Amino acid sequence: MAATREVALLVGQIHKHKPLIRCSLIIQKYCMCTGSQQPQLTHREVQRSGGIVTNKYGEPLAVELVLPKPSLKNYCADFEEELKQHEIKYAHQLAQYKKARGHLQNIIGLKQMSTLNRNRSLKNLFPSGLFEPKARPMFRKPFLKPIRSSVRTDGRPSHYLFYTSKPRYYEVMNAIALKLEHIQRYEEFMVSQGISKPSSEAMMSWADGGRPMTLKTFQKKCGHISTQDYLRFVLLLQKTVVQPYSYIHRDWINQFRRFFDRTRPPKDKKEPKIHVDEKGRQYSVAEGKKKTSLARVKLFVKGTGEVTVNGKPMVAYFPKALDREQLLSPLDVTKKLTTTDVEAEAILGGHRSQARAIRIALSKCLTVFVSEEEREMLRLAGLFKRDSRIRERKKPGQKKARKKHTWKRR
Amino acid sequence: MAAIRSLSHLLRQGLHLNAATLIPKTAPICQTRCMAQKGMTKPHPTLDLDALETTVTDMQSGKYKRKTVRYAESDQSTVLTHDQIVRKFIVLIMKGGNKDTARRIMDKTMEEIKRRQVREFHRATESQKLQIITDPRKIFNQAVNNLKPVLLVTSVKRGGIAYQVPVPCPEKRQLFEAMKIIKAALAEKTNSRIPFHEKLATIIMDAAEFKGKAMDRKIEILKNCERNRAYAHFK
Known part of the structure; x- marks a missing residue:
């Protein structure tokens, strides 16, 4: 009578929450699924299961409604059962996860992977254009939500501020x-x-x-x-x-x-550091931004005034004079036009904004090599500050970001 | 309205009085505008090297007072030929965001003015040479200053009728109006085909000497104000 016991257990779990007729239906479904015979329960079993009896054709009937009294013993037993099920479920999920992880590592060819690498590889294997990040395929360790018994053995909440x-x-x-x-x-x-x-x-x-x-x-x-x-x-x-x-x-x-440790010196400001080249030349590196453009600049203190952008000489990369004037102005303010070398890289955006991004990066680079007064001059000339304005989006129902259609009464 | 009463006096004097002498000090010269953009409340930076170097001396002497500034614009640079008012004019004559072309035209204009002035300089006698200005940017500034209108007419509706009411022009707007006059003079049709920069050069050089088409336009504006003097009590 293993099946019956199982069913009884099932019913025992359910009966607290659902009406009895529904329970009987569940039993029917269960039996159909498992292919087992529908239970012929004894009277005692009926009592234990919550009063379910089948008729002579084997259909479950809700006859005697002998509901077991809701006792604490039952409650505790239920909780233990719930916990056990929960753990089993988690163990299953964990096993699945480990298996999948092994497969993923085999595909990529790494014995051990950090979570970052795993996420990256998943991004490559299952590319997704979905907007919401949560909707994209993910690979994560199953999370066991803890079930904590908030009730003591005597039936009262374990915490005095439970309510x-x-x-x-x-x-x-x-x-x-x-x-x-x-x-x-x-x-x-x-x-x-x-x-x-x-x-x-x-x-x-x-x-x-x-x-x-x-x-x-x-x-x-x-x-x-x-x-x-x-x-x-x-x-x-x-x-x-x-x-x-x-x-x-x-x-x-x-x-x-x-508490804070007051004796510790404050963190360094975001100033570029002075590096030394293989040839023994001193240089500093900094970054700048404007609109979507990004720029990184390497400034050599001792040079002949050569400026290259993305490997090309500046004149070739920026054929328009306005861009070149813009780019060189920090060097002009500090009077280092002919004594320094500049290597700049710029990506994205247009030529004007790239020149602007390089200008900001260049003046940041200069801060290490110039006096405090000259640094103040650069600041007053507005050469450090990033122009944080960006393109405003077009609105529906309007011609442009702010421009509206001509108004007509009818 | 002290400004309007003294208008005829002004016309006789030669039209190049500074607006500050005319507008009463209690009147608001210009309204501060609220922009819905970031960092717009801070003052513009200067990229003039001489002005920047004064800060160094100030810092060494201990006089220096720290102030915050806005970011430098993309067309601001330390080039010797840079001029704030010329820069403003370039923006005004620009079409479709093509600043490079506008700037090239303006450079050509400056070159034209310089050529004419230098030619005159070489023709002149020793005593006259001192009076001739050969810096084109100085001439342009002078022309714009001469063209600044002190008064303007605005339409005010009273009882269903729009009156043209003369009002004092704020100092900030005077610059814009002066440049607008130059633009309007440029748009006038001429029979002969003259390149844009040459036309602009003649207008500027004439305006610097209180004559030419642009100056006529300015006088017309002021005369219009004089004509509508009766409505000055509105607003």
Whole structure:
């Protein structure tokens, strides 16, 4: 009677959620699929399965509606079963994933692949023109969404703030609020004792420049919460920190804060570095942008004034004078026209915007080799700043981006 | 309206008074415009090398005050022949975004003016030579300054009738109007076929000496203002 037991189990799982007639249909379907006989259940089995009996033609009938009482025992058993099924499903998915990964590695010919490489190869193997990235083919490790039992063995929720729907968040908030209350009570006590202020030493030890932890780290601690909730947490924490006697709970509060190492020197600005060539020439590299154009420039400090763009001499690449004047202006401002060599690469866009992109990159390159005054001159000439305007799109129902059709009443 | 009362006086004086002397100081000279574009509120940078070098001396003496600037435009450069007002005019005569052609025409015009002036310079006697300006950009600036109209007429509707009301022209618009006058003078048809740059050169050189077609147009504008003096109290 293995089949019957299976069915009974199936029904046992279902009966909580679905009406009985539907259960019977499910059993019928199940039997048809598996090719097994329809169950002839004993009375006890009927009771256990939720009251399903077949008639003499073998059709399932909903006769005695002896529903088992919803007991805690059942609930726990169900949960265990659910967990088991979940794990089995995950193991299956994982096995499939590993198999597919092996195939993919064989196709590409690599023994080990990073996720980045894997994504790239997938992009090549299954090219997709779909707009939404989520809709394109992807290859990802199956993700096991954890099922956590929120109920204790005695049937009550395991967390005392279960019904707030964000128990871990409110636990933290509640704890901080209690500490705040304690600190305030302590202050009142001290005032009643005749001490209006804590000693300056104690206060000073608190001035450590800590900040509340970031949203990401807070979410790791308390599950997924909204920014609104995070802000509320920050406000509460700041209010607690500001209290004069907050140092009594310093170590406890500090678990929600982060600290910066003030002694560490600040990060370097994005300035190009000075490199040295094989021939011993000094040079710097920088990038520039304008519209869609991108440019990378290599500036050699000691040279004869040669400028090449994409391997060609500048005059050949930019036949129009306006582009050349534009390109050379940073060198002219710093008076390095004849003493430097420039190697530029530019892609995309038109000639005017390419020249502009090279100009920005060139003035960035120059910053390393010129004095502070000259750098300021370059800045005042507007040669560092990127023109961030881009082509505005055409709108439907209009002639161009802003231009409209001529208006007619009728 | 002090500006309008003194108009006839102005006409007698020779039409080249600065607008700042006429427009009362309380009146808004130009309105600030709000552009829906990024970084447009900041001032334009200068690529004039002399002006830039003053900042170096200022920094060394400690006078320097840091200020933010906009990005340099693509037609701004450190070339010696660069001139902001000429650059503006190039944009105005440009057609279909073809700035290169417009610039070439303007360069030819400047060359033409230079040639004529130098020829005159060599013909002149020693005493006259000092007075002749051979820098074409200076002549162009002078011509534009001479053509700046102090007054303009705008149509104002009162009781279903559109009146032509003379109003003082803002300083920023004067430059544009002056250039528009040159453009209109250029569009006039002539019997003989003269190249564009030669025609433009003659107009500019004439305007620098308070004569020619362009100057006639300017006087016409001012006379129109004088004619509609009665409606000056509108607006």
